[in-house]
Amino acid sequence: xxxxxxxxxxxxxxxxxxxxxxxxxxxxxxxxxxxxxxxxxxxxxxxxxxxxxxxxxxxxxxxxxxxxxxxxxxxxxxxxxxxxxxxxxxxxxxxxxxxxxxxxxxxxxxxxxxxxxxxxxxxxxxxxxxxxxxxxxxxxxxxxxxxxxxxxxxxxxxxxxxxxxxxxxxxxxxxxxxxxxxxxxxxxxxxxxxxxxxxxxxxxxxxxxxxxxxxxxxxxxxxxxxxxxxxxxxxxxxxxxxxxxxxxxxxxxxxxxxxxxxxxxxxxxxxxxxxxxxxxxxxxxxxxxxxxxxxxxxxxxxxxxxxxxxxxxxxxxxxxxxxxxxxxxxxxxxxxxxxxxxxxxxxxxxxxxxxxxxxxxxxxxxxxxxxxxxxxxxxxxxxxxxxxxxxxxxxxxxxxxxxxxxxxxx
Numbered sequence: 001x002x003x004x005x006x007x008x009x010x011x012x013x014x015x016x017x018x019x020x021x022x023x024x025x026x027x028x029x030x031x032x033x034x035x036x037x038x039x040x041x042x043x044x045x046x047x048x049x050x051x052x053x054x055x056x057x058x059x060x061x062x063x064x065x066x067x068x069x070x071x072x073x074x075x076x077x078x079x080x081x082x083x084x085x086x087x088x089x090x091x092x093x094x095x096x097x098x099x100x101x102x103x104x105x106x107x108x109x110x111x112x113x114x115x116x117x118x119x120x121x122x123x124x125x126x127x128x129x130x131x132x133x134x135x136x137x138x139x140x141x142x143x144x145x146x147x148x149x150x151x152x153x154x155x156x157x158x159x160x161x162x163x164x165x166x167x168x169x170x171x172x173x174x175x176x177x178x179x180x181x182x183x184x185x186x187x188x189x190x191x192x193x194x195x196x197x198x199x200x201x202x203x204x205x206x207x208x209x210x211x212x213x214x215x216x217x218x219x220x221x222x223x224x225x226x227x228x229x230x231x232x233x234x235x236x237x238x239x240x241x242x243x244x245x246x247x248x249x250x251x252x253x254x255x256x257x258x259x260x261x262x263x264x265x266x267x268x269x270x271x272x273x274x275x276x277x278x279x280x281x282x283x284x285x286x287x288x289x290x291x292x293x294x295x296x297x298x299x300x301x302x303x304x305x306x307x308x309x310x311x312x313x314x315x316x317x318x319x320x321x322x323x324x325x326x327x328x329x330x331x332x333x334x335x336x337x338x339x340x341x342x343x344x345x346x347x348x349x350x351x352x353x354x355x356x357x358x359x360x361x362x363x364x365x366x367x368x369x370x371x372x373x374x375x376x377x378x379x380x381x382x383x384x385x386x387x388x389x390x391x392x393x394x395x396x397x398x399x400x401x402x403x404x405x406x407x408x409x410x
Contacts, residue, residue, distance in 0.1 A: 002026045002406040005034060006365065008042030011049050011331035012357045013340050021048070023363030026405030031357055040408065045371035046400050047324075047331055050357045051086030051364030053342030054316060056171075056219055056243055056292035058309070059120075062094035063106045070385045071297040073111055076313065077118040078382035079295075081409055084317030084366040084399040086118060087354055088295075089346055092125035092140055093150050099125045101133050117404045119354070121346040123171065125150045128157055131164050137349060139168055140219075143201050144175040153177060155204050162212050169348075170209075171217040174201035174226075175268060189261075189306075190253060190269040195223045198268055202226045206233045209240055216240040217345070220294045222248045222268045224278030231287055241341070243292035244279045246312050246319045247389065252276040263389060266296070267308045283337060284329055290345070291320070291337045297385035310389045314381045319390075321368055321397025339366070365403040374398035 004023045009016060010031070020038060022030040042048060059076040060067040073090075080088055098104040104124050111120045124133055126141040127150045142151040143158060152158045154177065162170070179197040186192045202218065206229060209216035218230065221242045233240050247266060252273045256264050264270055282288040293316060296309020312319070320338060323329040343355015352362040375394040378387055402409045 004040065004363065004403065004406045004408070005036055005038045006040045006042070006048065006403065007038040008046055008048040008367065009044060010357050011047040011335050013332055013336045016047070016331050021357055021365065023403070023406040026363050027352070028357065028359050028361050028363050030359060040401070042367055042400065046367050046369045048357070049335055049366045049368065050339040050343070050355050050361065051404070052084055052316065052320070052338040052366040053087040053346060053354055054080065054085050054293050054295065054313065055089045055290055055342050055345050057088045057090055057295040057313060058093070058297065059090045060094070060297060061110060062096045063110065064095040066095040070299050070302070071383060073114050073116060073120065075382060075384040076295070077114070077116040079313035080118045080316070081402055082314045082382045082399070084368065084402055085313060086364040086366065086402065086404055087121065087342070087346060088118060089121040089123060089138065092123045093142065097125040097127065097150050098122065099127060099130045099150075101135070104133055104137065117409065119350065121349050126161060126165065126170065128152060128161060130161060132168055138345070139165065139170045140173070141170055142173045143204070144173065144177040144180050144197070151177070159208065162208050162214070166213050169215040169217070171219050172201070172205040173219050174198050174205055176200040176204070189265050193267060193269050195225065195271065195275070198223045199226045199229070202229050206238060206240060210238055218242040220245045220248065220268060220292070221288060222271045222275060222279065224275045227278060227282050227287060241289040242287070243290040244283050244288045245292060245294045246315070247310050248276065248279050249283065250319070251389070262304055262306055265303070265306055265308050266294070266310055280327060284327070284333060286333070289337060289341045297383050299385050300387055311383045311385050311387065314383055315376055315388055315390050317366060317368055317399035318374055318376070318395035318397065321370055322395050324368070325370055325396035363403065363406040366399070367401040368397055369400040370397040372398045372400070
């Protein structure tokens with residue numbers, strides 16, 4: 001069914017009101033008091049958002065198939081739908097990294113062949129000596145070693161490479177490689193990747209955005225002290241946005257123990273309780289622009305060996321209810337960081353427009369029930385890696401329904 005009339009409490013950036021959304025041929029054609037008998041009616045316990053998007057995931061699928069034991073495009077799509085997410089942007093740090101037109105097209109062909117209901121936007125990678133593609137795509141620059149081989153040894157090397165990317169949209173993993181090298185022998189993961197590495201890299205990234213005329217995004221931000229740098233850059237008109245992850249909003253260093261230390265490893269690492277509170281406030285107040293998961297589906301065995309990152313796609317919608325119910329976020333703000341802003345980011349690369357409950361936008365919706373608590377159980381997860389850091393935890397709400405281009409899913 002591509003034609004659908006939905007009634008419920010609509011939550012968008014411009015307000016919350018009960019109304020109807022008419023979807024025809026997969027596109028929203030009318031919003032308001034549309035006549036006729038609705039196909040779907042959601043009660044006042046639910047909020048209907050434009051389909052939510054995650055602008056930072058690692059599906060791990062590429063032409064090499066070397067890491068498909070932990071996630072494929074198919075399982076990432078299933079996990080996304082389970083979490084109420086209708087579109088995702090996949091990072092390029094694969095065994096075969098998409099750094100040129102041919103490699104990018106090969107990776108994109110895997111998505112096209114799958115014909116998944118979830119829309120995938122693909123980042124191209126920036127590494128030493130790379131050049132921009134001949135088409136318009138988003139890019140990712142890894143300043144320091146992370147999963148994969150796309151990283152730089154010095155900041156000067158990054159500067160020289162970014163000179164070729166004038167005017168492009170570049171997302172930055174902000175950790176200074178020289179500081180990480182100097183701290184490599186520290187006792188813990190948090191000490192080996194300290195806050196000063198992120199702050200130094202933030203200053204550098206903001207300088208690169210201005211120097212090379214980039215549209216910049218700072219990924220998985222985690223250090224409270226660095227927020228002032230972002231605020232100052234925005235006040236001066238620097239085109240920069242920032243993400244924050246569920247783990248940097250929910251966990252902090254006080255929650256790390258010998259029993260969970262390897263599970264709680266990610267790049268950048270967990271920070272202090274004041275840093276966590278600063279991230280929550282920055283997301284709530286508008287300084288941080290996206291709730292982006294950095295979904296990293298390493299297997300339990302890989303995590304036991306120190307693989308950095310956590311899987312979050314399955315729990316995206318439930319986590320959002322924690323922000324709404326327990327953290328007091330306004331629905332309009334959630335509509336901004338989970339729907340409108342992700343749509344703004346991916347729409348230049350899409351044939352359809354995501355992010356708003358307005359005529360002309362794609363007819364995809366995420367419906368959250370704020371009065372239906374749900375506990376996370378491994379048996380319900382769709383991610384191929386098969387686990388969640390929230391396993392056994394109960395969130396105050398759940399995903400009630402997902403509509404994809406006028407079709408009710410599940």
